[in-house]
Amino acid sequence: MKKSVKERILETSIHLFQEHGYHGVTVEKIVTEAGTSKGGFYHNYKSKDELLYEIHDVFISYVIEKAEISYVENKTPVSKLSAILHSFIKVFDMYKPYITVFYEESAYLNDEFKQIINEKRDRYRKLLQKVIEEGQESGDFRKELPPNIVTMAIIGMINWTYKWFKQDGPLTMEEITAVFKDLILHSIVTEKGFEEAKHLNQLLSFAGVIQTDLSV
Amino acid sequence: MKKSVKERILETSIHLFQEHGYHGVTVEKIVTEAGTSKGGFYHNYKSKDELLYEIHDVFISYVIEKAEISYVENKTPVSKLSAILHSFIKVFDMYKPYITVFYEESAYLNDEFKQIINEKRDRYRKLLQKVIEEGQESGDFRKELPPNIVTMAIIGMINWTYKWFKQDGPLTMEEITAVFKDLILHSIVTEKGFEEAKHLNQLLSFAGVIQTDLSV
Amino acid sequence: MKKSVKERILETSIHLFQEHGYHGVTVEKIVTEAGTSKGGFYHNYKSKDELLYEIHDVFISYVIEKAEISYVENKTPVSKLSAILHSFIKVFDMYKPYITVFYEESAYLNDEFKQIINEKRDRYRKLLQKVIEEGQESGDFRKELPPNIVTMAIIGMINWTYKWFKQDGPLTMEEITAVFKDLILHSIVTEKGFEEAKHLNQLLSFAGVIQTDLSV
Amino acid sequence: MKKSVKERILETSIHLFQEHGYHGVTVEKIVTEAGTSKGGFYHNYKSKDELLYEIHDVFISYVIEKAEISYVENKTPVSKLSAILHSFIKVFDMYKPYITVFYEESAYLNDEFKQIINEKRDRYRKLLQKVIEEGQESGDFRKELPPNIVTMAIIGMINWTYKWFKQDGPLTMEEITAVFKDLILHSIVTEKGFEEAKHLNQLLSFAGVIQTDLSV
DNA sequence: TATGAATGAGAGTTCATTCAT
DNA sequence: CATGAATGAACTCTCATTCAT
Numbered sequence: 078m079k080k081s082v083k084e085r086i087l088e089t090s091i092h093l094f095q096e097h098g099y100h101g102v103t104v105e106k107i108v109t110e111a112g113t114s115k116g117g118f119y120h121n122y123k124s125k126d127e128l129l130y131e132i133h134d135v136f137i138s139y140v141i142e143k144a145e146i147s148y149v150e151n152k153t154p155v156s157k158l159s160a161i162l163h164s165f166i167k168v169f170d171m172y173k174p175y176i177t178v179f180y181e182e183s184a185y186l187n188d189e190f191k192q193i194i195n196e197k198r199d200r201y202r203k204l205l206q207k208v209i210e211e212g213q214e215s216g217d218f219r220k221e222l223p224p225n226i227v228t229m230a231i232i233g234m235i236n237w238t239y240k241w242f243k244q245d246g247p248l249t250m251e252e253i254t255a256v257f258k259d260l261i262l263h264s265i266v267t268e269k270g271f272e273e274a275k276h277l278n279q280l281l282s283f284a285g286v287i288q289t290d291l292s293v
Numbered sequence: 294m295k296k297s298v299k300e301r302i303l304e305t306s307i308h309l310f311q312e313h314g315y316h317g318v319t320v321e322k323i324v325t326e327a328g329t330s331k332g333g334f335y336h337n338y339k340s341k342d343e344l345l346y347e348i349h350d351v352f353i354s355y356v357i358e359k360a361e362i363s364y365v366e367n368k369t370p371v372s373k374l375s376a377i378l379h380s381f382i383k384v385f386d387m388y389k390p391y392i393t394v395f396y397e398e399s400a401y402l403n404d405e406f407k408q409i410i411n412e413k414r415d416r417y418r419k420l421l422q423k424v425i426e427e428g429q430e431s432g433d434f435r436k437e438l439p440p441n442i443v444t445m446a447i448i449g450m451i452n453w454t455y456k457w458f459k460q461d462g463p464l465t466m467e468e469i470t471a472v473f474k475d476l477i478l479h480s481i482v483t484e485k486g487f488e489e490a491k492h493l494n495q496l497l498s499f500a501g502v503i504q505t506d507l508s509v
Numbered sequence: 510m511k512k513s514v515k516e517r518i519l520e521t522s523i524h525l526f527q528e529h530g531y532h533g534v535t536v537e538k539i540v541t542e543a544g545t546s547k548g549g550f551y552h553n554y555k556s557k558d559e560l561l562y563e564i565h566d567v568f569i570s571y572v573i574e575k576a577e578i579s580y581v582e583n584k585t586p587v588s589k590l591s592a593i594l595h596s597f598i599k600v601f602d603m604y605k606p607y608i609t610v611f612y613e614e615s616a617y618l619n620d621e622f623k624q625i626i627n628e629k630r631d632r633y634r635k636l637l638q639k640v641i642e643e644g645q646e647s648g649d650f651r652k653e654l655p656p657n658i659v660t661m662a663i664i665g666m667i668n669w670t671y672k673w674f675k676q677d678g679p680l681t682m683e684e685i686t687a688v689f690k691d692l693i694l695h696s697i698v699t700e701k702g703f704e705e706a707k708h709l710n711q712l713l714s715f716a717g718v719i720q721t722d723l724s725v
Numbered sequence: 726m727k728k729s730v731k732e733r734i735l736e737t738s739i740h741l742f743q744e745h746g747y748h749g750v751t752v753e754k755i756v757t758e759a760g761t762s763k764g765g766f767y768h769n770y771k772s773k774d775e776l777l778y779e780i781h782d783v784f785i786s787y788v789i790e791k792a793e794i795s796y797v798e799n800k801t802p803v804s805k806l807s808a809i810l811h812s813f814i815k816v817f818d819m820y821k822p823y824i825t826v827f828y829e830e831s832a833y834l835n836d837e838f839k840q841i842i843n844e845k846r847d848r849y850r851k852l853l854q855k856v857i858e859e860g861q862e863s864g865d866f867r868k869e870l871p872p873n874i875v876t877m878a879i880i881g882m883i884n885w886t887y888k889w890f891k892q893d894g895p896l897t898m899e900e901i902t903a904v905f906k907d908l909i910l911h912s913i914v915t916e917k918g919f920e921e922a923k924h925l926n927q928l929l930s931f932a933g934v935i936q937t938d939l940s941v
Numbered sequence: 942t943a944t945g946a947a948t949g950a951g952a953g954t955t956c957a958t959t960c961a962t
Numbered sequence: 963c964a965t966g967a968a969t970g971a972a973c974t975c976t977c978a979t980t981c982a983t
Contacts, residue, residue, distance in 0.1 A: 098400035100316035184314035233453025264480035530832035532748035616746035665885025696912035
């Protein structure tokens with residue numbers, strides 16, 4: 078099935094924005110690469126700004142949906158956390174360009190759009206923090222850790238991947254995710270949580286990951 | 294002592310860029326707020342692009358310098374790592390606006406500048422990775438972890454702070470750093486390394502951090 | 510009887526043009542309000558320009574027709590002039606939006622259309638001037654007045670009404686017309702003409718018009 | 726003394742707007758004819774819209790000033806009215822292109838500007854109406870005339886001149902003004918007022934105006 | 942050195958018009 | 963006959979940069 082003009086504009090612009098930044102890409106450039114015209118662009122989007130919003134919204138909505146599914150489909154804090162972390166594999170394989178735009182160009186969203194997006198970002202953060210808190214109550218996660226900082230530490234570790242992960246590089250997102258899960262679980266679980274993590278096979282026992290060269 | 298025109302331009306622009314993005318701030322705006330003129334601007338900077346480079350360079354050079362001092366002034370992997378992590382406290386308190394610009398506007402550096410900056414970013418990453426590798430060789434850090442991914446995980450966790458840390462917010466960078474060090478050490482040390490970390494008092498024993506509300 | 514698409518477009522556009530000016534109204538707006546489509550528009554009119562011409566032509570043709578009838582159906586200069594002035598009552602009640610467009614948007618007619626319209630405007634002016642001249646010859650109107658300037662003075666007084674007359678305002682066109690006829694006749698008739706005007710009851714004897722607030 | 730860029734833009738644009746309408750003239754056209762650049766234009770005017778406002782304001786402010794001077798410098802209603810009418814001679818000789826723009830392009834002023842202009846238009850109208858009312862009270866003008874309609878009739882007669890008066894045509898504004906004053910005075914004065922008008926030499930005794938061809 | 946009026950290439954956006962369905 | 967997605971020329975406006983003073 079042929080892709081619609083609107084879809085072609087969206088996909089083209091994401092890749093261009095990722096590479097050159099929102100202001101480094103003109104509408105002219107987008108429509109040329111997407112095989113349409115300025116008229117076609119403005120027939121589908123009210124403004125370049127609205128296109129930027131669309132990119133933001135598609136991504137954050139997808140991430141929230143996956144995380145919420147992970148939450149409800151798992152019972153224990155360790156398994157919920159593992160599942161949420163795992164859901165990021167798909168996100169990065171499919172949405173890496175979205176993420177770059179999401180985290181680097183949001184300054185250029187207009188205020189109205191910015192608010193909508195921020196509310197969704199908050200929903201995601203709060204869900205993760207809730208899992209941490211539930212784990213502390215159940216005795217799976219160390220109680221001396223402040224859940225808000227831990228939440229942001231985890232989000233930072235994961236999100237930062239967009240800065241260095243290369244889809245055609247030597248590391249797969251599965252490998253990276255395995256290491257992240259291991260690091261996060263080691264850093265927050267109690268002995269009780271450690272046993273479950275082991276049973277769920279969420280920890281690295283032997284190194285198997287190729288060493289490569291990365292740029293921050 | 295009165296600040297020079299060049300310094301005033303630099304400081305003004307960093308704050309404006311942080312808030313509105315590089316393309317959301319005009320030279321006109323900068324010179325008005327900095328109390329100079331277009332002529333004054335171009336007398337001190339060859340272009341707006343060069344100013345952006347200057348901001349990048351001031352920041353990354355400072356970070357590298359501090360990290361390298363931390364490296365040579367400490368002997369063991371655990372203490373080296375602790376010191377490097379600790380050096381970020383100062384960075385965030387002083388350079389938060391620089392970091393935002395550094396990580397969100399580098400797409401707009403011209404290619405020549407971009408290369409210079411990337412080389413410095415690499416130097417920093419490689420230094421941290423070297424500490425991890427030395428710790429694995431000495432038996433302080435778990436050998437099954439791939440050092441490159443661990444390096445990026447740590448960098449991500451730390452850097453992400455610029456997205457949510459607020460200088461006049463409820464958390465101090467000291468508190469945040471204490472938690473980060475605890476998390477990182479728990480996630481990578483062996484039993485041997487754990488003992489040293491305890492002696493160096495790098496681990497949280499009892500929670501003392503206020504719980505607050507954050508936005509991602 | 511249902512109105513045709515063409516009629517709906519014409520009526521809708523006149524009101525929109527009157528309010529927002531020819532360039533302040535898009536074809537999109539017209540077709541939406543008229544309940545048709547772009548295709549429907551261009552099926553009925555070759556261009557937006559032609560629609561503007563149509564509006565001009567409908568109006569000026571109507572005015573000429575009425576004036577010429579007034580001319581031939583009356584015998585004396587005083588009665589001819591009164592009848593022509595009177596025919597404007599109907600014009601304003603029915604055609605006020607046409608008049609606004611006619612006098613404010615004709616700059617945007619293309620040259621070919623502009624010429625056709627100008628010829629019809631001339632016919633109207635010449636008819637009125639002819640009445641003035643006949644009145645001077647018959648001794649009803651003062652001979653020292655230059656008929657061309659008098660003609661334009663009358664036309665100006667009448668036409669200007671479109672700038673301030675409000676259909677749902679406090680004054681009716683009948684009241685206004687009565688005053689205009691009084692003013693015009695007083696200003697141009699001789700004693701002989703005055704007698705006839707009195708007999709035809711074209712002069713105000715007692716004021717009966719409500720005083721109201723108007724904007725130029 | 727050389728004219729400033731701002732003045733050259735103003736004068737050029739008035740003539741272009743008069744001929745082709747506000748929307749028939751591009752900023753590009755204005756700056757080319759005025760011998761400057763787009764940058765020069767926007768350095769002096771915030772927008773094309775603001776330029777349109779400037780044209781409106783220069784004109785209406787001038788007209789009000791002259792009318793108010795005429796009012797205070799004359800004592801009787803007949804002389805006040807004559808002086809105000811007379812002040813239009815200068816207006817038309819100097820400001821004819823302004824008037825055209827003023828009366829045909831005001832639909833394109835933005836709402837804020839439109840309000841400011843409308844208030845000034847009102848001031849002018851009210852001043853004229855006041856003279857009429859004072860004349861009725863003093864017994865110089867016929868009491869059966871509604872002053873508001875008379876005011877608008879006079880304004881219409883005068884203003885309409887911009888539609889047909891040609892600076893290099895066969896009629897001078899002095900000649901036209903003489904006729905207008907005669908018509909207006911004949912149409913509104915009582916016998917008492919008539920005597921004063923005669924003494925002030927405001928009435929045509931013998932025709933001296935050349936007959937010419939005009940277009941409405 | 943310092944100023945700010947002037948530049949002009951290039952940006953985002955509009956909209957009358959076309960035409961395959 | 964009717965539709966509305968698509969076109970692209972032309973528009974208003976921006977802003978980094980220059981340079982006479």
